[in-house]
Amino acid sequence: MSPSLADLTIRQLQSELKAGNISPVDIVNDVIKSIEDKDSEVGAYLSINSEDAITNAKEADISKPLGGIPVSIKDLINVKGQPCSCGSRILKDSYTSTFDATVIKKLKEAGAIPLGRVNMDEFAMGSSTENSGIQITKNPWDFESIPGGSSGGSAASVSNGTAIASLGSDTGGSIRQPASFCGTVGLKPSYGRVSRYGLVAFASSLDQIGPITKTSEDAAIILNTIAGKDQHDSTSLDSEVPDYLQSLNGEIKGLRIGMPKEYFTEGIDSGVLSSVQQGIQTLNDLGAEIVDISLPHTEYAVSTYYIIATAEASANLARFDAVRYGNRVSDPTNIIEHYRKSRAQGFGEEVKRRIILGTYVLSSGYSDAYYVKAQKVRTLIRNDFTEAFTKVDAIVSPTAPTPAFKIGEMSNDPLQMYLADIFTIAANLAGICGISTPCGFTTSDNGKKLPVGLQLLGPALQEATVLKISDAFEKSTDWHKQRPKQI
Amino acid sequence: MQDNNIDVNYVADLARLELTEDQCERFSEQLNKVIDFIKQLEELDTDSIDPMAHASPIYDVMRDDVSRPGLGSEIALLNSPMTSNNQFKVTRVVES
Numbered sequence: 001m002s003p004s005l006a007d008l009t010i011r012q013l014q015s016e017l018k019a020g021n022i023s024p025v026d027i028v029n030d031v032i033k034s035i036e037d038k039d040s041e042v043g044a045y046l047s048i049n050s051e052d053a054i055t056n057a058k059e060a061d062i063s064k065p066l067g068g069i070p071v072s073i074k075d076l077i078n079v080k081g082q083p084c085s086c087g088s089r090i091l092k093d094s095y096t097s098t099f100d101a102t103v104i105k106k107l108k109e110a111g112a113i114p115l116g117r118v119n120m121d122e123f124a125m126g127s128s129t130e131n132s133g134i135q136i137t138k139n140p141w142d143f144e145s146i147p148g149g150s151s152g153g154s155a156a157s158v159s160n161g162t163a164i165a166s167l168g169s170d171t172g173g174s175i176r177q178p179a180s181f182c183g184t185v186g187l188k189p190s191y192g193r194v195s196r197y198g199l200v201a202f203a204s205s206l207d208q209i210g211p212i213t214k215t216s217e218d219a220a221i222i223l224n225t226i227a228g229k230d231q232h233d234s235t236s237l238d239s240e241v242p243d244y245l246q247s248l249n250g251e252i253k254g255l256r257i258g259m260p261k262e263y264f265t266e267g268i269d270s271g272v273l274s275s276v277q278q279g280i281q282t283l284n285d286l287g288a289e290i291v292d293i294s295l296p297h298t299e300y301a302v303s304t305y306y307i308i309a310t311a312e313a314s315a316n317l318a319r320f321d322a323v324r325y326g327n328r329v330s331d332p333t334n335i336i337e338h339y340r341k342s343r344a345q346g347f348g349e350e351v352k353r354r355i356i357l358g359t360y361v362l363s364s365g366y367s368d369a370y371y372v373k374a375q376k377v378r379t380l381i382r383n384d385f386t387e388a389f390t391k392v393d394a395i396v397s398p399t400a401p402t403p404a405f406k407i408g409e410m411s412n413d414p415l416q417m418y419l420a421d422i423f424t425i426a427a428n429l430a431g432i433c434g435i436s437t438p439c440g441f442t443t444s445d446n447g448k449k450l451p452v453g454l455q456l457l458g459p460a461l462q463e464a465t466v467l468k469i470s471d472a473f474e475k476s477t478d479w480h481k482q483r484p485k486q487i
Numbered sequence: 488m489q490d491n492n493i494d495v496n497y498v499a500d501l502a503r504l505e506l507t508e509d510q511c512e513r514f515s516e517q518l519n520k521v522i523d524f525i526k527q528l529e530e531l532d533t534d535s536i537d538p539m540a541h542a543s544p545i546y547d548v549m550r551d552d553v554s555r556p557g558l559g560s561e562i563a564l565l566n567s568p569m570t571s572n573n574q575f576k577v578t579r580v581v582e583s
Binding site: 094095096098099191192204205231234235237297299300302303304306307314318322323324325326327328332333334335336337338339340341343344347349352353355356357359360363370372373374375376377378379380382414415418429430431432460 | 498510524525539548558568
């Protein structure tokens, strides 16, 4: 297969564009061709707006920050005129976005071209993309394994060279974990850094949109465009957006990076652990000081998260009433049956399970014991990070305790699946930022190479710090440059 | 409480969600396990801790009370499964 522009980074494409060697139409054509050639096996894409993307490419202004760069979009971010099914049968083939999410508006203003809707766990609920109500997405490194989730289509498309970059969303690790499993970079900005307007809500106090890219430099380029205050999202922060590219000077000497002892306990896959330890050694060799720290409430994060996230989800998903949008069952006899049957028909198993759990923890007689209790423990978890960040500039850990697991391996055991989110969910509860960057490989049972991700967490609004560290790491390693071999 | 934390049928009714018998049984078993697990939070003394609703240091965001254009009914109705007379059409609510 001849080299495709779809395999390049945003930065590389920008140089080629500037030099006049290629045009935006060349890029879009190559991405469409890559999707046609390679996506039938992986299944990252739900739909592709080829004609519209080519029209936009013809008009693209390459002097803009993202001029002529196509970006795949997770199927829960609204792009005017395109479907937005959230990976759910309740919206499949019946919903067309009537407006642009703020991140899409900003991408378009910066010259980027939204190209394709990518698969996800239904309403972002899951860690494997197996909960999509529409199709299975496979890990490009091993077709028997899951790509991670919930932004599995985003990570698989970037990893597979069928997207230049992608926008995902992260409620408990849904950007970082699939990035880790697919060997790409994934950045979850701090809560409030990026507007959530036009992102279909899962858990509103935890959700955040962010980029999945081939390098940290590309993540910085996208964050430069999408970050900032938005009048349509009252939780977006009115804080200056620095030029994130400025911080990528490779200079991490003297930075203090914490290793939380609670994140390096039993249960971590040995291949993951050795890759991460080697990665930490690299950071140390680059001049960072590695400091032992403690996040004492770590063991309570999964419980806290699954109470708060499901409670918020049960409220958010009440809007799917099959009145204003959503597929309605035919001929319901009364309004209650209309709701009950339409929701039963439209939602998948995991969404139903979480609505039930969320409704339960908010129900009369239980909300103090579960929901309010979890909100209090959330404060303790945030305090752990506040305390830790008085001692260190960033925190390092594996992104996930294992590499990508096999399709079907965990789908019958929700608690096991929830526990796999252990290293990522605390960042959402605390509202801080985090990034996953490739740091090595481990071998799966069937002998396939599977990528491992290194997670770096930073204080709220210190995206520049984690980007600086991951970029410096990438400049001295080549894990992020390795791509799956096509069979 | 060990094996009977949650009455799935009752909660599904609150959530306006019809479940099959099979689903009810399965969710009951799975969610009882999850609830047993999340009860670990009881170990923590949180009497003097304030609950945290969200991570952002923002409260009461105000804007000037000036009218702004909305979606308009035509666009708002575009995705509705059933409309009539430029309105959403809902299944019968009152008893006949």
